[in-house]
Amino acid sequence: xxxxxxxxxxxxxxxxxxVWAFFWAVGSGQFDDLDTPxxxxxxxxxxKPPEKPEL
Amino acid sequence: xxxGACFHCALPVxxxxxxxxxxxxxxxxxxxxxxxAVAELIRDTGMSSYYAMREDPQPGIGRPxxxxxxxxxxxxxxxxxxxxxxxxxxxxxxxxxxxxxxxACGWLIETTLAKVPGIASxxxxxxxxxxxIHWHTADLGLGRILALLADLGYDPQPLAPESAARxxxxxxxxxxxxxxxxxxxxxxxxxxxxxxxxxxFQGMDADMQRFLRLVSFIVTTPVVFYSARPFFAxxxxxIVSRMPGMDLPVSIAxxxxxxxxxxxxxxxxxxxxxxxxxxxxxxxxLGRFLEMRARHRSIDRxxxxxxxxxxxxxxxxxxxxLTIPASQLLSGDVVLVxxxxxxxxxxxxxxxxxxxxxxxxxxxxxxxxxxxGDALVAGxxxxxxxVTMRVEKTGSDTTLGTISRMSERARYARPAFVQLADRVASxxxxxxxxxxxxxxxxxxxxAPDRAFVITLSVLVVTCPCALALATPxxxxxxxxxxxxxxLLVTNGNAIEALSRSTRILFDKTGTxxxxxxxxxxxxxxxxxxxxxxxxxxASALETVSTHPIATAFTMTENEIVADGQRVATGDxxxxxxxxxxWRLGRQEFVSSTIMDAVDQDKSTSVYLGTAGHLVARFDLxxxxxxxxxxxxxxxxxxxxxxxxxxxxxxxxxxxxxSALHIEDCHSGCTPEDKLAIIRSAQEAGETVTMxxxxxxxxxxxxxxxxxxxxxxxxxLAQTSxxxxxxxxxxxxxxxxxxxxxxxxxxxxxxxxxxxVYNATALPLAAMxxxxxxxxxxxxxxxxxxxxxxxxxxxRYGAP
Numbered sequence: 001x002x003x004x005x006x007x008x009x010x011x012x013x014x015x016x017x018x019v020w021a022f023f024w025a026v027g028s029g030q031f032d033d034l035d036t037p038x039x040x041x042x043x044x045x046x047x048k049p050p051e052k053p054e055l
Numbered sequence: 056x057x058x059g060a061c062f063h064c065a066l067p068v069x070x071x072x073x074x075x076x077x078x079x080x081x082x083x084x085x086x087x088x089x090x091x092a093v094a095e096l097i098r099d100t101g102m103s104s105y106y107a108m109r110e111d112p113q114p115g116i117g118r119p120x121x122x123x124x125x126x127x128x129x130x131x132x133x134x135x136x137x138x139x140x141x142x143x144x145x146x147x148x149x150x151x152x153x154x155x156x157x158x159a160c161g162w163l164i165e166t167t168l169a170k171v172p173g174i175a176s177x178x179x180x181x182x183x184x185x186x187x188i189h190w191h192t193a194d195l196g197l198g199r200i201l202a203l204l205a206d207l208g209y210d211p212q213p214l215a216p217e218s219a220a221r222x223x224x225x226x227x228x229x230x231x232x233x234x235x236x237x238x239x240x241x242x243x244x245x246x247x248x249x250x251x252x253x254x255x256f257q258g259m260d261a262d263m264q265r266f267l268r269l270v271s272f273i274v275t276t277p278v279v280f281y282s283a284r285p286f287f288a289x290x291x292x293x294i295v296s297r298m299p300g301m302d303l304p305v306s307i308a309x310x311x312x313x314x315x316x317x318x319x320x321x322x323x324x325x326x327x328x329x330x331x332x333x334x335x336x337x338x339x340x341l342g343r344f345l346e347m348r349a350r351h352r353s354i355d356r357x358x359x360x361x362x363x364x365x366x367x368x369x370x371x372x373x374x375x376x377l378t379i380p381a382s383q384l385l386s387g388d389v390v391l392v393x394x395x396x397x398x399x400x401x402x403x404x405x406x407x408x409x410x411x412x413x414x415x416x417x418x419x420x421x422x423x424x425x426x427x428g429d430a431l432v433a434g435x436x437x438x439x440x441x442v443t444m445r446v447e448k449t450g451s452d453t454t455l456g457t458i459s460r461m462s463e464r465a466r467y468a469r470p471a472f473v474q475l476a477d478r479v480a481s482x483x484x485x486x487x488x489x490x491x492x493x494x495x496x497x498x499x500x501x502a503p504d505r506a507f508v509i510t511l512s513v514l515v516v517t518c519p520c521a522l523a524l525a526t527p528x529x530x531x532x533x534x535x536x537x538x539x540x541x542l543l544v545t546n547g548n549a550i551e552a553l554s555r556s557t558r559i560l561f562d563k564t565g566t567x568x569x570x571x572x573x574x575x576x577x578x579x580x581x582x583x584x585x586x587x588x589x590x591x592x593a594s595a596l597e598t599v600s601t602h603p604i605a606t607a608f609t610m611t612e613n614e615i616v617a618d619g620q621r622v623a624t625g626d627x628x629x630x631x632x633x634x635x636x637w638r639l640g641r642q643e644f645v646s647s648t649i650m651d652a653v654d655q656d657k658s659t660s661v662y663l664g665t666a667g668h669l670v671a672r673f674d675l676x677x678x679x680x681x682x683x684x685x686x687x688x689x690x691x692x693x694x695x696x697x698x699x700x701x702x703x704x705x706x707x708x709x710x711x712x713s714a715l716h717i718e719d720c721h722s723g724c725t726p727e728d729k730l731a732i733i734r735s736a737q738e739a740g741e742t743v744t745m746x747x748x749x750x751x752x753x754x755x756x757x758x759x760x761x762x763x764x765x766x767x768x769x770x771l772a773q774t775s776x777x778x779x780x781x782x783x784x785x786x787x788x789x790x791x792x793x794x795x796x797x798x799x800x801x802x803x804x805x806x807x808x809x810x811v812y813n814a815t816a817l818p819l820a821a822m823x824x825x826x827x828x829x830x831x832x833x834x835x836x837x838x839x840x841x842x843x844x845x846x847x848x849x850r851y852g853a854p
Contacts, residue, residue: 012243
């Protein structure tokens with residue numbers, strides 16, 4: 001059981017890493033829009049434009 | 056009458072073959088050249104899957120305006136300064152995009168703009184209707200970007216940087232972080248707790264127990280000090296203002312359990328309750344997060360209010376006309392307002408005459424005639440004349456700004472049901488603390504070694520967690536379900552008021568009716584014409600008019616063409632058909648001699664005539680919203696008293712009332728009258744729900760116990776309403792009341808359960824029969840039962 005004395009602190013380190021990564025992601029605005037990403041996956045511009053658009 | 060709906064904007068199409076677009080090998084009919092151009096642009100840029108992905112549009116959404124706005128103006132430097140943050144050759148601007156209604160629109164805008172050279176990045180948020188763009192000013196100007204958005208059929212409005220700042224994004228980010236810390240912490244601590252509980256049964260190495268408690272302590276600490284901080288702050292505010300809220304018992308429960316656990320960890324005490332602490336904090340944070348999201352959706356609607364005002368105005372300096380950003384407008388400036396433009400500020404009309412549409416402010420569709428000396432209100436729309444006005448008040452000093460501020464205040468100063476529950480909870484907390492002290496004192500003398508353990512058990516087992524969760528959990532679940540049922544709850548108290556409602560008041564225009572006039576009857580005075588001919592002539596004449604009445608005459612197919620049409624402001628239109636001069640409008644305008652005895656109280660009548668004699672009379676009225684009768688019947692079945700209050704004339708109000716079987720109807724009501732009706736009903740002990748959509752309904756909505764505003768009504772009404780009705784049907788109102796009643800039943804069940812649980816657990820714990828770990832399980836289980844019971848609401852009405 002003494003392996004737990006190593007594994008649990010290791011798990012806590014990973015937890016800290018996960019929290020840090022999430023804070024970074026939130027701070028960079030990745031979670032500002034919580035509605036669009038859910039539907040974005042079904043929209044993909046796989047259709048090729050018929051001609052070069054003059055935009 | 057119609058040949059189907061426009062493929063792009065869903066408005067009725069005149070002739071199938073009039074305007075067509077080939078999309079994915081199929082010919083689609085569209086309603087106008089504008090829609091054709093937009094659909095072709097979308098196709099040619101390879102975005103045609105937009106049509107497959109989007110939600111069904113409301114008719115008219117996405118249709119480009121007939122006269123393209125002058126976007127080049129925004130390429131100027133002073134415009135760039137006013138609407139963008141420009142540093143060197145890069146600029147950033149936030150643009151409000153009207154007509155963006157679903158995620159597919161966001162995708163369309165993002166992908167289209169991202170392809171444009173010079174645009175560095177595009178961030179689209181379909182929920183807030185905003186697009187944030189970074190671009191290189193050397194390659195293209197702001198005007199070009201706006202023109203691109205307009206080409207896609209949207210209505211772009213650049214936002215000044217101060218109105219583009221969104222504190223709610225910062226709030227959401229913080230809330231997300233707090234929730235994540237609480238949820239990850241909960242998972243970890245629960246895992247350690249399983250080990251600890253198993254150890255209690257099977258026996259555990261004392262060192263391992265200490266270790267597990269220590270790591271639980273390490274993980275719980277940030278949850279308490281970071282995730283639960285808003286509750287401590289709220290509790291402190293409650294104490295300072297002597298209005299203790301729900302946050303106080305929550306804070307006491309969290310801090311007692313935490314401090315007790317820390318003490319037990321340090322002194323090798325019998326049990327720790329870190330698991331209960333983190334679970335409690337997580338559920339509360341989750342509830343607050345969902346509540347905040349609903350609130351933000353309503354903020355988005357109220358900030359859209361600023362887009363009612365024009366961004367640019369034409370200032371008259373002597374003989375010179377200058378286009379300037381509206382934010383630079385000062386009191387005393389003279390500005391020119393063209394037909395179709397909205398009035399930029401409060402002021403006085405100094406030259407010209409026109410009619411203005413004040414529907415945004417008053418909610419009534421009838422345009423008001425204005426001539427020299429009349430007051431003009433910011434946000435109303437100039438319909439048909441070119442006028443100059445002298446600006447008196449700008450920005451937040453305008454009537455629009457004042458009403459907006461007032462309803463904001465009314466929102467925050469509401470008597471709250473939740474506050475009552477909070478007070479009850481805080482009494483209970485005080486009672487629990489007293490009991491704990493008594494129990495502790497007794498055991499201190501009876502059996503000093505057991506005193507602390509038993510006191511802690513009492514504190515934990517009676518922790519009002521279930522009680523504290525009983526109301527918010529049910530409200531959060533109900534709020535989520537209501538939004539799925541097309542009712543967006545922006546004020547949680549409304550659910551309680553809705554469930555108690557005994558009387559429901561409806562506004563007429565735009566609520567029970569669609570707010571668009573239709574012809575209800577036609578009377579022919581000249582036998583040489585039949586009804587169809589008269590309609591065709593009228594329709595041909597009205598093609599030039601921007602007046603709302605003209606929509607009643609819109610025909611899908613008309614072989615009669617009028618020319619030389621002229622709009623006589625406030626009177627009607629005139630035009631030539633087959634060499635003959637026709638007039639359509641007020642009786643005095645059409646005929647030199649009064650022939651038809653009009654009942655002033657009657658609905659709006661429009662006359663058609665030629666050469667000074669009357670040919671026909673069209674009686675116009677507002678079309679009743681489809682399904683309104685069914686909803687109202689359902690509401691009265693639920694035992695609600697129905698009433699109709701409207702600022703409109705007696706006759707149309709009576710007609711709507713009788714069509715919908717409403718006995719209690721009031722016409723010609725000012726907002727004060729409406730408020731008085733509500734007040735007198737409230738004094739008689741009734742709970743009143745108001746359903747209305749006009750801006751002048753805002754104080755009325757705020758005065759009612761619960762208020763509902765349709766999403767397509769005035770924006771200001773929505774900001775003061777508790778519930779926003781999404782979509783076109785009234786039906787959710789009835790479903791909402793049923794769900795609200797069910798919610799309150801569940802709240803009562805939850806509270807009853809929490810009280811029964813506490814009442815049985817307290818004596819047992821006080822007598823020393825409950826070990827702290829059982830107390831913790833009991834508390835967690837009772838909270839869980841409350842949450843699960845509340846979650847039943849989220850399936851309400853689902854098959």
